[in-house]
Amino acid sequence: MPISRRAFLRNGTSALAAYPAMLALGMLRSAPAHAFELEGSGDNKHVLILGAGLAGMAAAYELQKLGYRCTILEARQRAGGRVFSVRKGSTNKETDAPLQTAAFDDGQYFNAGPSRIPHHHELTMHYCKELGVPLQVYNNINEAAYYFAEGNGMLSNKKVRVREIHSDVRGYTAEMLAKAIDQGQLDAGLTKEDTQKIIEFLRAEGGLDIDKLYKASDRRGFIEHPGAGDKAGRIADPHRLSDIISSGLMDPDFYNVAEYAYELQMTMFQAVGGMDTIAKAFEGKVGTAIKFGCQVTAIHNQPEGVKVTYKDNGGEKQITADLCICTIPLPVLSNIDHNFSSDVSRAIDFVPYMQTCKIGLQFKRRFWEEDEQIYGGITHTNNELAQIFYPSYDYLGKKGILIGFYNFNERAKRWATWILCNVSSWRWTKAV
Ligand SMILES: Cc1cc2nc3c(=O)[nH]c(=O)nc-3n(C[C@H](O)[C@H](O)[C@H](O)COP(=O)(O)OP(=O)(O)OC[C@H]3O[C@@H](n4cnc5c(N)ncnc54)[C@H](O)[C@@H]3O)c2cc1C
Known part of the structure; x- marks a missing residue:
């Protein structure tokens, strides 16, 4: 059965997967990889930007280049939002805390x-x-660095160097695969030459010996470091695979996320x-447009433009503008009074952070x-x-x-x- 894009997004993806899925289907434009090259003239139109995080400040920075007049309302007394170096x-100051x-x-x-x-x-x-x-x-x-697994295994409750577990797990899995391929169980579609190449690769990848057996090597570090003269260094035996597994070191907490995940x-x-130097650099460009200590409480589209209500030290105020860009995080926006369409409103409420x-x-x-x-x-x-x-x-x-x-x-x-x-x-x- 053909499946519509809408059904695919509704049924087939979680909230977190929806964004990349929409990008892949060409339904959203991705953020440009390079500088924005915006065209046109702002003609002194007034744009209200809600939030002085990087998104809000970058928007003001680009729009000011085109001649828009920007006002940024920021609830806190500092710019940068989540970009915060302590x-x-x-x-x-958190709500209800000193x-x-x-x-x-x-x-x-x-x-x-x-x-x-x-x-x-x-x-x-x-x-x-x-x-x-x-x-x-x-x-x-x-x-x-270390892996530290609490539990009852042989390797539990002690610091184990990441390199020991990486080397041992790669070694054992490469050994198993190399043996299986050699016995012809996996190589149905492979020529003899290909099989040999894969086995050589697995030997290198897993640090296997000539018999395709995993033995510890210097990849997993030394218990006595090598030095001058006859000090070749001493390598410990590998951890047993069963100990690694029973100690939880192959559980999701220890998956090799940092090397494999695209964004890491x-x-x-x-x-x-400090990362806040990025925020400070933007603030240097758009700081005069930021009104600090202004907590937005309502956003209303009007027949012409938009009306925003906010609270500052002086009490409740209202401001109007031709256009509005809202960068307030969705769980916060979800509690702000607005007259957005029911679809947009549901989407705001739906996205978990x-x-x-x-x-x-x-x-x-x-x-x-x-x-x-x-x-x-x-x-x-x-x-x-x-x-x-x-x-x-x-x-x-x-x-x-x-x-x-x-x-x-x-x-x-x-x-x-x-x-x-x-x-x-x-x-x-x-x-x-
Ligand atoms: C702990 C942590 C680690 C992260 N690590 C990384 C990382 O390593 N790499 C990476 O690329 N990204 C990382 N991120 C994500 C990144 O920080 C955000 O994607 C980015 O900073 C969001 O910027 P923003 O301007 O969209 O939102 P924000 O920075 O949240 O800005 C929103 C602004 O709106 C203001 N605001 C909120 N409510 C109101 C209101 N009612 N009225 C007025 N103003 C309001 C806030 O004070 C804030 O200044 C991390 C985030 C966190 C929290």
């Missing part, structure tokens, strides 16, 4: 929102170039000095570098922390900030609640 003196003020040392920071720019985010890269924001490589993958593949970048929580912990010593030789990258766990991120800047510096956890959904909700309940009693300045 450094000494940074403040944050004001938090970061007391990190000068020069120390962590990116509470986005921290990684994939090399294929060409538009972001373009703006960094156009606005003069220096970038540096973000080290997203580190074989020297190296090369990745970050803005030098992922919950996430990060904590930045300043340490007086970069022990992960000094003691463990971990420079950047991520340790993965199956516990409440989910991930620990090591800073990709100031290597070998004196102090540093670890992202002590970066978790999602239920774990994130639990930790956010806990932190907000305990925040007033935290001694933020205590050096750990």
Whole structure:
């Protein structure tokens, strides 16, 4: 039965998959990879932009080039939205929680929102170039970081280097495949020569010996490092595959996401000095158009233009404009009074956003570098922390900030609640 595009989108895709599916069907224009080349003249038309995150500020930046008059209403007292680097003196106020003020040392920071720019985010890269924001490589993958699985297996509750598990799992799976292919079970469509080539590849990929058996190699590190003279170094035996499996190290928490997922593949970048330098660069261009502390409460299309209601220190106000661009995140927009069509309204209510929580912990010593030789990258766990991120800047510096956890959904909700309940009693300045 032929299936319509609408039915496919309605039945066949989740909310998260709908966007790429619509792009693939040519129903949405993708964001341009390069600079916008907008044409026409704004003729001093007034555009109201809701939200001074990167989307709102980039819109104002481009429209001002064409001669539109832009006003940006921003609820917070700072621009950047989710692009937020926490450094000494940074403040944050959550509903029903006390004001938090970061007391990190000068020069120390962590990116509470986005921290990684994939090399294929060409538009972001373009703006960094156009606005003069220096970038540096973000080290997203580190074989020297750890896996830590809580549980009852032989490898549970201890730090295991990522490289050990990667090497062992690749080795065992390559061994199994090489043996199966050699016995002719999988090679129905392969010539003898092809079979041989695949076996050679699997031997290289898995680090197999001449008999196609996986034995530990230096890929998985040393228990005694090689040195001068006769010190060839000592390699530990591989972990047993059954131990890796029973310790949960082949569970989804430890899938090799960082190397395989398109948006996490190296090369990745970050803005030098904190991702908020990108927001600050935009603010430098459109800052005079931003009205801070203005919380939008209603958006109404009118026969001519649009009317927006907002609250600031002086109370409730209204503003009209010829056009409006709304960049308020959908779960927030969902609670704002508007007269959009029922289709648009349902779509706004329907899209879930992922919950996430990060904590930045300043340490007086970069022990992960000094003691463990971990420079950047991520340790993965199956516990409440989910991930620990090591800073990709100031290597070998004196102090540093670890992202002590970066978790999602239920774990994130639990930790956010806990932190907000305990925040007033935290001694933020205590050096750990
Ligand atoms: C923890 C985390 C990690 C992330 N990591 C990455 C990453 O590594 N790489 C990446 O590319 N992306 C990442 N993202 C996604 C990225 O941050 C967002 O896609 C991007 O910042 C969204 O920009 P925006 O302008 O659309 O929205 P926002 O930045 O959310 O801007 C919306 C603005 O609207 C304002 N606002 C909200 N309500 C109102 C109201 N009622 N009235 C007025 N103003 C209002 C907000 O204060 C905000 O300033 C991450 C996001 C998070 C939260």
